[in-house]
Amino acid sequence: MNKHILIIDDNQDLLTMMTALLKNRGYAVTVNDNADDIVEVIKKIQPDIIMMDMLLSGADGREKCREIKADPSIAGIPLVMLSAYPQAVTDCMAAGADGFI
Numbered sequence: 001m002n003k004h005i006l007i008i009d010d011n012q013d014l015l016t017m018m019t020a021l022l023k024n025r026g027y028a029v030t031v032n033d034n035a036d037d038i039v040e041v042i043k044k045i046q047p048d049i050i051m052m053d054m055l056l057s058g059a060d061g062r063e064k065c066r067e068i069k070a071d072p073s074i075a076g077i078p079l080v081m082l083s084a085y086p087q088a089v090t091d092c093m094a095a096g097a098d099g100f101i
Helices: 012-024 038-045 061-070 086-094
Strands: 004-008 028-032 049-053 079-082
Touching (some): 004 012, 004 038, 049 061, 061 079
Parallel strands (some): 049 079
């Protein structure tokens, strides 16, 4: 079975590019362009890994990361934060991210 990746980002161009790249490599990909109900989405689809932008429209990815990691039913899913700001790595890791790109 293919590994399932959930990508959470409000940039449609980035979602399209990452989806094409990852599907081409054999991964199953689900995208979500808002983080409003992200905990419920994660519980429903049970991805193997989550890739989430640090800055989302109307939401702070770091806060969403804390929310995800606080829920025991999904806390074990690896979560990688994405940001164009390399200095954000400290904040993202402090929020509970398992990795940073």
